[in-house]
Amino acid sequence: MYPRPLLLACVLVALLAAVPLFFVVGYTISVGWSEAWRLLVRPRVGELLVNTTELVAGGMASSAVLGTAAAWLVERTDLPGRRVWHVLLAAPLAVPAFVVSFGWVSLTSAAQGYPGALLIVTLAYYPLVYLPVGAALRGLDPALEESARSLGLGPWRTFARVVLPQLRPALLGGALLVGLHLLAEFGALQMLRFPTFTTAIYDQYRSSFNSAAANMLAGVLVLYCGVLVVAELGLRGRHRYARLGPGSSRPAVPARLGWFAVPALAGLGAVVLLALGIPLASIVRWLVVGTSTAFPAADLATATVTAAGLGLAGALTTVVLALPVAWLAVRHPGRIGTLLERSTYTANALPGIVVALALVTVSLRVLPAVYQTTALLIAAYSIMFLPRATVALRAAVAQAPPVLDDVARALGLRPARVWWRVTLPLIAPGVGAGAILVFLAVVTELTATLLLSPTGTRTLATEFWSNTNDIDYGAAAPYAGLMVLLSAPATFLLTRSARRGP
Amino acid sequence: MGRVGRALAVLVTAGLVGGLSACGGDDGPTLTLYNAQHRDLMEVLLDAFTEETGIKVEMRSGGDAELANQLVQEGDSSPADVFATENSPAMTLVERAGGFSPLDRATLDQVPDQYVPSSGAWTGFAARSTVFIYNREQVTEDELPASITDLSGPQWQGRVGVAAGGADFQAIVSAVLAVEGEDATADWLAGLKRNAKIYDNNIAALRAVNAGEVPAAVIYHYYWYQDQAESGEISRNVDLHYFKNQDAGAFLSVSGVGVVAASDHQPEAQRLVSFLTSEAGQRALVDSGALEYPVSGQVTANPALPPLADLDAPDIDISTLNGPRVIELMRQADLL
Amino acid sequence: MTALTVSQVTKSFGATTALAGVDLQVPDGTVTAVLGPSGCGKTTLLRLVAGFGDPDGGTIDFGGERVFGPGRSLPAQRRRVGYVPQEGALFPHADVTANIGFGLPRADRRAGRRAAELLDLVGLDASLAHRFPHQLSGGQQQRVALARALAPRPSLVLLDEPFSSLDAALRLSTARAVVEALRINRTTALLVTHDQNEALSLADQAAVMSAGRIVQAGPPQEIYRAPASPVVAAFVGAAVFVPAVVTGRTASCDLGELAVRTGSVEGAARLLVRPEQIRVDGAADGGGAAAEEDARDGGQAGVAALVTAVSYFGHDATVQLRLDGSGRTVTARVPGNRLPEPGARVRVAVDGPVTAFTAA
Missing domain, CATH: 2.40.50.140 (Nucleic acid-binding proteins)
Structure with a gap:
């Protein structure tokens, strides 16, 4: 049933992805119960639990509301300029959360604390809901809504009882992604002085490198993530959401907004202004007026090339590792495939700092030759961002049904030629999308890069962070700007492919 | 896809070219410095070193405690040749783990005894004084605390900022521990947990005091002097208060440097430490504008700074400052 | 001359027996329809003939050549059969011309003449040559799929429920065009269907399959008028x-x-x-x-x-x-x-x- 080399490859990938998790769990066990209890059951951990929960719950809820409302306005109404709005609303993906944070904090310290943190993470992460919900709305058969209307439901009740349940997988999936990102978010929250588990782990790391305390907190974080994932699976339910029956679906007739178009435009304008305008204006302001702005062109160029190179290497490696896993899950569905695929998600729970610390220890003990090499850094990126690539590749492999392989073989093609002439062209867009997602993540990755990169490596993110830490906003601004510039084309390609849909 | 493909190809080429050019031109050993000191300052010092000796140095930056613990964990596999810190507890931590090679006698002779541990495993190369800063609109002179231990009192509730996660403040706590003992320190930290606003680092704390977010904070002196020398943008409303009287709060922290035992380039590493403590190195330190105190008797500090003798620091043996114990106490106080 | 001979072919998937000893002969240049309810094993038979899997036992011969038997299994790409799956399965990344030319040598693909010929053969307008599959109707897609299968001039074409996804009106005209094209080319075809009208009206020979066996094979009229059993009788009309x-x-x-x-x-x-x-x-x-x-x-x-x-x-x-x-x-x-x-x-x-x- 399962081809052996494929299975072997998947098992190896899953094992690699599980290294940090094994490490955290192993560490917890080796610390022993009483010490673990002493480190975990204390007011500080309670405080962090409350903070983290407030932020995750608030951030997921507000991103869900904002993302869904924006998607509905763009996809299903006669709002003027919908194409432009689509690009503008997806554009914050190109602005990393810590740059949004930078934009606000360098303007006013009022952004610090919970309200500021909630606002900023919402502005940074709502596109993770907006994009999938928008895609789901595009794929939704308008006949469903028409049936509901003819059964006597008003527009609001139609939305609540027919549209919303159909959007559930996309909405929950997007919100889960927001939650997982928030659990692992470091830079933005550290700048906002809002301590969560991840920032606390970083503080522990700063004061004692790889300590029991840090690993205990990481263990709590893993459990937290497990709860989120299970809750999402539970809420998603077992319904079928696909359109039933033959025939192609008609495009929906857009809802007429009438006078409501004015507040809708104002609202979307405000979102774009806050999420995109403020950070970008802040970067430009610091570039222009910052007293400490020197323009070290050579340093900037080096950091840009390094970031892009690492992003590229990370993206290629991760996609190559994700391919067998996605292939097995789609082409050989079953318990083993699902298990292997899911096990690559475990690293998603862990912030970069935890993955990096685990790899430091493991590499020093097992393979000192790779310690502080680019290879180990790329491995860390792969572990951290494998889920993004797997999700994209799953969809891609599903675009290449096995019947096409059969046809091609019947036409006389050898298996290798089938792969080259049929499979590859079909999965290429999905592979590209997965690679772009990983590239975006690597370019803005901070903590693992700091810890694992070869001595002397400077990326846009590390230089930005170092300057921001010294409150040298003027010097940080060009790095922030370059990160946005480097991410923008990739993000644009991503929104276009999301718009075209499968 | 075609367009993406082309973009990727361009990036790959750029990455390869960048990577290759980074590899090229290898002549003589390049030292690896694990550096917890300010990067700007260290860059100036290293440039001077390279100019004098032709030896190149790569820097890996981080905090005191993280790099110290990293060195210990790396052990014999450590790629580091030299380790430099902002504060001495991290040096002591590495020393106790046997992570340093003994320094050349000639190097140790360049530095007064008070800045060198009795073992001679490492040496101080710069010093900084603890200082109480306050917003002059929000704190009157008669409110100023006589001792750093007063900051746990109710009058300072919500009115004092500290960078609890940073090595600087942790070194100050280690001085309190050395001067006041463990019980008093634990009580004091519990008071701080109630009173203090936590900042990421000293600059953030200084900025917050200047902006009136918090009336006062405990930091090192040079952050204020540096900003005054540049623009005053984040210290305009801030005045300094030295505790003096051999109070724990008058603690003079020593930045240390030592040769890593695992280093494959011992002679070159010894030369770097020797340079940093030499007259030339100390002069470069003073001229760098970092406004830290030199440790060499042959070089005088920047005239803008108060003479060290006036600060009346407590007499603490730097090799006794206990970093890990401080972390543990701060964890128990829920400050970490 | 017999184009395809299947004898005593068996195949099981785990505990399920899909084929329990199938015997079938397809004469050269004819269309044979394998008719049976879903789950009777007809698609499995087709896939084994195509080479997408190996039987557990039995032999399969193309004309005089053994393609499967003890110690021998010719891989699918060397059997040179044309294969038209359900819903056509055109390559979505290739236009009509590229789809039709897919199995041709590179030079022939470039020339594009064969594609035009086949487009004409299956009764499609030349203006469709550069459309993509999603721009075609279901019936057009099926015709292109047949043209693609015929392009390398296979001796045998296998069609798996090729018209089942089309609506009634389209089904009839598409099916006629397809069979017409097969006859003109004198291509032997094996068609699998669960629709008795399709089988009776299109095929020269119909083979009724039930529970993994061929229960009767013969000219459609004979099957209809003189079925071998009440089950066959009820199934064909x-x-x-x-x-x-x-x-x-x-x-x-x-x-x-x-x-x-x-x-x-x-x-x-x-x-x-x-x-x-x-x-x-x-x-x-x-x-x-x-x-x-x-x-x-x-x-x-x-x-x-x-x-x-x-x-x-x-x-x-x-x-x-x-x-x-x-x-x-x-x-x-x-x-x-x-x-x-x-x-x-x-x-x-x-x-x-x-x-x-x-x-x-």
Whole structure:
């Protein structure tokens, strides 16, 4: 049933992805119960639990509301300029959360604390809901809504009882992604002085490198993530959401907004202004007026090339590792495939700092030759961002049904030629999308890069962070700007492919 | 896809070219410095070193405690040749783990005894004084605390900022521990947990005091002097208060440097430490504008700074400052 | 000459037996339809012939060449069969010309002449040459899929339910165009379908499959008129079963004395009567004494019956009849222009010989 080399490859990938998790769990066990209890059951951990929960719950809820409302306005109404709005609303993906944070904090310290943190993470992460919900709305058969209307439901009740349940997988999936990102978010929250588990782990790391305390907190974080994932699976339910029956679906007739178009435009304008305008204006302001702005062109160029190179290497490696896993899950569905695929998600729970610390220890003990090499850094990126690539590749492999392989073989093609002439062209867009997602993540990755990169490596993110830490906003601004510039084309390609849909 | 493909190809080429050019031109050993000191300052010092000796140095930056613990964990596999810190507890931590090679006698002779541990495993190369800063609109002179231990009192509730996660403040706590003992320190930290606003680092704390977010904070002196020398943008409303009287709060922290035992380039590493403590190195330190105190008797500090003798620091043996114990106490106080 | 010979092919998936010893011969240049309900194993058979899997036992020969047998299994890409799967499965990343040329050598692909030829052969307009699959209707996609399969001039084409996803009107015209193209090319074809109309109207030979076996193979007319079993009979068309007693070439039953096709059945039997064989005469109308007299008469004039329901289809209609003598209900198919009213009294007779099976 399962081809052996494929299975072997998947098992190896899953094992690699599980290294940090094994490490955290192993560490917890080796610390022993009483010490673990002493480190975990204390007011500080309670405080962090409350903070983290407030932020995750608030951030997921507000991103869900904002993302869904924006998607509905763009996809299903006669709002003027919908194409432009689509690009503008997806554009914050190109602005990393810590740059949004930078934009606000360098303007006013009022952004610090919970309200500021909630606002900023919402502005940074709502596109993770907006994009999938928008895609789901595009794929939704308008006949469903028409049936509901003819059964006597008003527009609001139609939305609540027919549209919303159909959007559930996309909405929950997007919100889960927001939650997982928030659990692992470091830079933005550290700048906002809002301590969560991840920032606390970083503080522990700063004061004692790889300590029991840090690993205990990481263990709590893993459990937290497990709860989120299970809750999402539970809420998603077992319904079928696909359109039933033959025939192609008609495009929906857009809802007429009438006078409501004015507040809708104002609202979307405000979102774009806050999420995109403020950070970008802040970067430009610091570039222009910052007293400490020197323009070290050579340093900037080096950091840009390094970031892009690492992003590229990370993206290629991760996609190559994700391919067998996605292939097995789609082409050989079953318990083993699902298990292997899911096990690559475990690293998603862990912030970069935890993955990096685990790899430091493991590499020093097992393979000192790779310690502080680019290879180990790329491995860390792969572990951290494998889920993004797997999700994209799953969809891609599903675009290449096995019947096409059969046809091609019947036409006389050898298996290798089938792969080259049929499979590859079909999965290429999905592979590209997965690679772009990983590239975006690597370019803005901070903590693992700091810890694992070869001595002397400077990326846009590390230089930005170092300057921001010294409150040298003027010097940080060009790095922030370059990160946005480097991410923008990739993000644009991503929104276009999301718009075209499968 | 075609367009993406082309973009990727361009990036790959750029990455390869960048990577290759980074590899090229290898002549003589390049030292690896694990550096917890300010990067700007260290860059100036290293440039001077390279100019004098032709030896190149790569820097890996981080905090005191993280790099110290990293060195210990790396052990014999450590790629580091030299380790430099902002504060001495991290040096002591590495020393106790046997992570340093003994320094050349000639190097140790360049530095007064008070800045060198009795073992001679490492040496101080710069010093900084603890200082109480306050917003002059929000704190009157008669409110100023006589001792750093007063900051746990109710009058300072919500009115004092500290960078609890940073090595600087942790070194100050280690001085309190050395001067006041463990019980008093634990009580004091519990008071701080109630009173203090936590900042990421000293600059953030200084900025917050200047902006009136918090009336006062405990930091090192040079952050204020540096900003005054540049623009005053984040210290305009801030005045300094030295505790003096051999109070724990008058603690003079020593930045240390030592040769890593695992280093494959011992002679070159010894030369770097020797340079940093030499007259030339100390002069470069003073001229760098970092406004830290030199440790060499042959070089005088920047005239803008108060003479060290006036600060009346407590007499603490730097090799006794206990970093890990401080972390543990701060964890128990829920400050970490 | 036989293009394809399948003998004693077996295949199981785990505990499920898909093929339990299949024997099938497909003569050169003909279209053979494998007809059966879903799950009978017909698609499995097709895939094994194509080489997408190996049988557990048996042999498969193409003309004189053994492609599967003990110690031999030619891989799919070297069997050179044309394969037209359900819903066409055109390559979505290639336009019509590229799809058709997919299996050709690079030089021929470039020239594009063969693609134009085939487009013409399957009855598609040349203007479609550079459309992409999603820009084609379902019927057009199927024709392109056939053109793609025919392009490398395979000796055998396999079609897997090729028309099942099309709607009724399109199905007929597409199927005709496809078979036309196959005949012009003198290509041997094996078509798998669950639709008896498709099988009977398109194929030169029909093979009925049930539970992993071919239960009957032959010309469509023979399968329809003289099915080998009641199961085959019911599967290939509407059937009326009537108990009877057979004596020699005559069967006596509720529908009167009927002529029986040659067979070995003697004594108690089940008769197969096709609904279109039942003739309905309106002469019995009125219910007068003369009519009843006639009805009791029987003979050539048939038996009397009551029309209980009529379903009208335009070109024809089905009429539900209750036979006077036994009260048995039978269904007749009559031309649409000669319809009795429900409640009318009629006379019923049977045209042509019927088939007798031994009573169960």
